[in-house]
Amino acid sequence: MSLFEQTLKKIQPIDTSFYDKAQAKLDMLTKPQGSLGRLEEFARRYSAIKEDLTPKVGKKAVFTFAGDHGVADEGVSAFPKEVTPQMVLNFIRGGAGINVIARHVGADVIVVDVGVDYEFTEELHGSNEFIKKKVKLGTNNMAKGPAMTRNEAVKALEVGIGVANEYAAKGYDIFGTGDMGIANTTPSSAIVAAITGKEVESVTGRGTGIDDKSFDKKVAVIKKALDINKPNSKDALDVLARVGGLEIAGIAGLIIGGAANRIPVVVDGFISTAGALIATELEPKIKDFIFMAHRSVEVGHQVMLDWIGQKPFVDLNLRLGEGTGAAIGISLIECGVKIMTEMATFADAGVSESNI
């Protein structure tokens, strides 16, 4: 049995009795019951995943998976393809959006090359970890044939699983997902359309900022890719291989590996949620281990959130990716967990309880 199959089998349902136990604990604290709303919800679920009523959010990491896309050749992005490796170097050096936000919330950034179309041979200077696990030099152009073979998709998933296992062993408490890959909203929209059956137009957005003409082309390219490849909507691995991406596979693998290790995974925006969609289609139990951090500007994001059945934490009009929304989500979960573990009880503080 492959690492991929083994890991999927390892995922167990969460013990939902911890929801009630955690809420009972929250209700003893000096505040009206339920008055911290979703912060309490985050604490309950974190507690249930960890099976711990005094959990900690200690070591935190955002994993930014990078990969290139053959479909970029079709002119679907506002940015040239060389930006993917340039941004990888920026991540390593600490100058990107995800670096700033991760520092703000106390999370490490780990950059994972699953499939950048560039060999990083120069000396890499920077304080952020870089994991070289390239499966191939970018996907093939899905407008002309499958983006990857099924075997390559499994390898890329296993990169994510391997990273999850490694950082679980290192004692990390929570993971965030992130992505970098010029043109990657195109395969993400294709994944949404393939799995949910929605019209391509209704799940396709402007990515990094394309004009009307490029948008029409993008829609046409996605339709063509779906038409040529005919991904099987009931087989998420087939969808991933035919119209997905290497970094999307890495993200799906991280989520699968997180769930197998009972580590909460905070999912970033549109591209990361495409990874989460693949992961939860492969194993629906994974839904209990993931937290959707924010609602992206990308129109297809809401379709996936509804399909997975979760409400995002915040809506800040973000559309950068990299894990920026996930980092904000991690901080909000930590806030909720601290509420549960650091607040005084009514008894301790000598505060009178409700009359009702």
Place this chain on the structure above:
Amino acid sequence: MSLFEQTLKKIQPIDTSFYDKAQAKLDMLTKPQGSLGRLEEFARRYSAIKEDLTPKVGKKAVFTFAGDHGVADEGVSAFPKEVTPQMVLNFIRGGAGINVIARHVGADVIVVDVGVDYEFTEELHGSNEFIKKKVKLGTNNMAKGPAMTRNEAVKALEVGIGVANEYAAKGYDIFGTGDMGIANTTPSSAIVAAITGKEVESVTGRGTGIDDKSFDKKVAVIKKALDINKPNSKDALDVLARVGGLEIAGIAGLIIGGAANRIPVVVDGFISTAGALIATELEPKIKDFIFMAHRSVEVGHQVMLDWIGQKPFVDLNLRLGEGTGAAIGISLIECGVKIMTEMATFADAGVSESNI
């Protein structure tokens, strides 16, 4: 001229040319233009308030104003009145929700007694600052007459202004507002109804968690208070005095003092926004200095947000008050400011720009 009048006169419009200057700076950073959405908006406005393109969010404070309400005698709250001083002690000792969240975001908590119906004579042990500026031992019961005299309302406003001046002088960069006062959703709803002219039923909620019967009573009490006191909707000071609260006045004063000192003020939920409503009615220029942190569960909150014309940062179903939402808002503003000041530019990082 009173401190109150002087401070209102001191407030100057913000230099909106800084919006464009700040956006120009944000657009040089290694991300698609505008892709960090509202984080960029926060950075722009913070920059404009400070008239600084490399601003910092250094020292941060949440001010939790405490006061009691004569109208609590009408049975409008789920909690007994003694909870106000009990919670003040909890704030000082660091066991309340606001203490946990403020620690999480690196903000100090400063507790201000503007009108608690209790003399704090015991030794106060705790690491959080306590400012004793009691104007009176709680408001009068507004269901029977004015909550305060106009002079008492001005004194309570000046407590907030004095605190703002003091912490501006101490070098604080950003303020958050918070409240504690059993029954204080009742005067807050009365303020919304008095100023906006909306029906009492449409601006009244469940506060800390009352049942249907108590809710009907609460609505009737607010209607009676408005009927007896006939606050003048065009005179915010009259509204504050007749149907307001001492801690609400303190919050309004902090906001006025913040604006006069060019310090951004992050406004918490329902009660704090009632304070912001008073402040912005007294001086509309104040709108540019305040940030609405979150959308409260309290139904009347949205009415005030629309009236003031701002969109809250997050909606996490919070209804605790104390400044808990404001603390989260401060962290998001700091995040946006760090984006503007810490990210690499395209030129520095050697990243190619958009083709479009």
